[in-house]
């Protein structure tokens with residue numbers, strides 16, 4: 001994991017492949033109860049290390065994957081932002097692309113998730129010619145849905161679903177709300193200056 005491949009840059013951030021030096025941050029975001037509040041699982045340090053070792057290999061030929069987000073000013077990793085196939089048969093079409101994010105709590109409230117995701121949506125629509133991107137979250141995960149709104153994504157209530165991979169032991173984490181944005185909408189928002197800042 002010595003590959004500092006950069007996918008996109010923003011004024012404050014670099015989105016890049018993962019490095020072995022991201023280990024402590026990746027352990028932190030997988031174990032922190034606040035970060036994982038809306039997930040039915042936690043990862044032990046050993047599980048986080050094993051998953052970190054697989055992340056670069058999971059980036060597909062079309063450049064979709066979960067990327068490390070690094071602060072330009074300090075070179076610190078702060079979390080991840082990524083694109084992936086939603087992989088929800090019967091809920092989304094086979095090739096539906098999802099965007100997601102997770103930051104260590106000490107980096108919340110600074111606009112980093114929205115800045116990273118905005119750059120990744122530009123990358124998805126301009127470079128990878130993806131036609132539409134969805135995002136979904138537990139309905140009460142207001143910080144995540146706020147990012148979706150900040151990106152100019154719109155609610156698609158007809159797509160709301162109960163997450164099939166959330167165990168029955170966590171019924172409150174099953175109902176998910178869905179947001180989406182198409183390439184046309186994204187480009188129109190840029191052209192008209194109507195995208196939220």
Ligand SMILES: CC(C)(COP(=O)(O)OP(=O)(O)OC[C@H]1O[C@@H](n2cnc3c(N)ncnc32)[C@H](O)[C@@H]1OP(=O)(O)O)[C@@H](O)C(=O)NCCC(=O)NCCS
Nearest residue numbers: 035101102103107108109110111112113114136137143144
């Ligand atoms: C979801 C998550 C990434 C959102 O993080 P966040 O910090 O709230 O979102 P942003 O990075 O976009 O920051 C927005 C906040 O920064 C503030 N901000 C401060 N400086 C800013 C700047 N220079 N530019 C933009 N916003 C700025 C905004 O006003 C906003 O504040 P608010 O929360 O008081 O409204 C984070 O809560 C998280 O990692 N959660 C756990 C994992 C998770 O649930 N992931 C989603 C699963 S679906």
